[in-house]
Amino acid sequence: MKHKSVLLKESIVAIEPKSGGIYVDMTLGAAGHTKKILELSSPDGVVIAFDKDKEAIKHAEDTLKKTYEDRLILINDDYANLREHLDRLNIETVDGVIMDLGVSLDQLTSDRGFSFNVDAELDMRMDRRKPLTAEQIVNHWDLEDIERILRVYGEEKFSRRIAKAIVKNRPITSTKQLAEIIELAVPRNVSRKIHPATRSFQALRIVVNDELESLQIGLKSAIESLSPKGVVCVISFHSLEDRIVKNIFRDYKKEGIIRPLTKKPITPTEDEIKSNRHARSAKMRCAIRLPQEA
Incomplete structure (x- = not known):
């Protein structure tokens, strides 16, 4: 199965790539957004694309x-370091920025432990140069810390039960083993619209890759690096990410720096969700940089 970029049409319409423009894809992934921006900004538009994942x-x-x-x-770096790289390239401002915060299909089907649908080692690192892995958290962190990350980053209401089950069943070496432990820890009479391990895997991935801290730093850098009338679009996939984006947009709006382009986030159409089930939880918020008074 080929990876499909979520909300591709809507994000590209918002950014409006033009020849001569400079654009940043903060989350390259399978390069769907980057490729479309390059096509539409021909013959001399430039895309600067970031990804922590060397394979991407x-x-x-x-x-x-x-x-x-x-x-x-x-x-090949964390997009939190955007400003450092723009300075290195002697680029003061850019005309558009896109951030697609989802995990790519290539990562979900890899042997790095992002998904419980593939039995693999508990790694979850997007950047393998970093030392922390999911295996280290699961097998060596204490009960309180595991409970906290499941509750805070996974918004898992059974975080205590799951954390206790994880500690009790150590050592845990594979995604399949971890998913089974979590599934047994969650009460069977609970409605299961998603797999019981989904939120816990999300929490581990967020912590391993320091995703929310990167989002806060990177999005602020993106806004501050936009040229007047430049647009930033952020596609998020869970409430923690969307809340951060909403709050940062609100703060910069109060300062008169940006104007959000929609009151509510844009969501995928029913047709897109039917053709790509990974799109079902996506939300996109976009904002335009306002001219600054001298």
């Missing part, structure tokens, strides 16, 4: 770099 960078090098050459700048 390599995929873009293999599939896009020969075609777009100097118009595509690939950076």
